[in-house]
Amino acid sequence: GNSVTQMEGPVTLSEEAFLTINxxxxxxxYPSLFWYVQYPGEGLQLLLKATxxxxxxxxxxxxxxxxxxxxxxxxxxxxxxxxxxxxxxxxLSDLSSGGYQKVTFGTGxxxxxxx
Amino acid sequence: xxxxxxxxxxxxxxxxxQVTLRCSSQSGHNTVSWYQQALGQGPQFIFQYYREExxxxxxxxxxxxxxxxxxxxxxxxxxxxxxxxxxxxxCASSLKGGANYGYTFGSGTRLTVV
Numbered sequence: 001g002n003s004v005t006q007m008e009g010p011v012t013l014s015e016e017a018f019l020t021i022n023x024x025x026x027x028x029x030y031p032s033l034f035w036y037v038q039y040p041g042e043g044l045q046l047l048l049k050a051t052x053x054x055x056x057x058x059x060x061x062x063x064x065x066x067x068x069x070x071x072x073x074x075x076x077x078x079x080x081x082x083x084x085x086x087x088x089x090x091x092l093s094d095l096s097s098g099g100y101q102k103v104t105f106g107t108g109x110x111x112x113x114x115x
Numbered sequence: 116x117x118x119x120x121x122x123x124x125x126x127x128x129x130x131x132x133q134v135t136l137r138c139s140s141q142s143g144h145n146t147v148s149w150y151q152q153a154l155g156q157g158p159q160f161i162f163q164y165y166r167e168e169x170x171x172x173x174x175x176x177x178x179x180x181x182x183x184x185x186x187x188x189x190x191x192x193x194x195x196x197x198x199x200x201x202x203x204x205x206c207a208s209s210l211k212g213g214a215n216y217g218y219t220f221g222s223g224t225r226l227t228v229v
Contacts, residue, residue, distance in 0.1 A: 032215045044207075044218075098170070103218065106157050108155075
């Protein structure tokens with residue numbers, strides 16, 4: 001079945017540092033890939049997405065490129081802020097054997113940015 | 116446009132009891148999916164409803180059931196609660212096939228089973 005593997009956290013960075021959170025996936029079809037962010041006490045928010053190979057998703061200074069050859073979708077940001085502290089989830093969406101779009105999430109990576 | 120609204124926000128139940136969680140989907144979204152998120156884990160897919168029918172289910176026992184109403188709102192029912200059912204339950208709405216473009220999530224219901 002499909003699966004998503006993320007680097008384990010927590011990741012602690014100083015403000016303005018460069019961020020990379022690694023994500024690799026296993027899928028049988030041609031999935032869409034996502035990063036979601038979860039702030040404390042809240043649900044998940046879609047951060048960015050890419051629907052086909054070589055697409056780059058971007059939002060709020062975050063970027064991720066769909067790399068089919070390495071089955072990866074690493075999240076990057078050039079300069080993190082304290083307000084970026086949250087849990088980040090990598091996810092994929094693919095057509096299941098039951099004919100519906102099934103979304104599979106990674107286990108999440110907690111990011112803490114210190115001033 | 117309105118987002119996804121879930122109720123209640125917090126709930127404490129005793130083992131063996133039954134619980135109903137509610138979700139109002141984002142305006143225009145006709146598909147609702149439910150997820151269980153244990154502490155420190157990623158969301159696990161429970162099931163999905165489209166046009167008032169369940170059209171996809173994850174590895175959850177039959178005591179997890181649901182409904183979708185004509186206005187696309189939804190309920191998640193859990194019978195015979197177990198301690199391991201303690202989790203954050205998330206509702207996500209989308210257009211059919213729209214999960215391929217991203218869900219809109221509610222803030223969740225925190226269920227504690229004692």
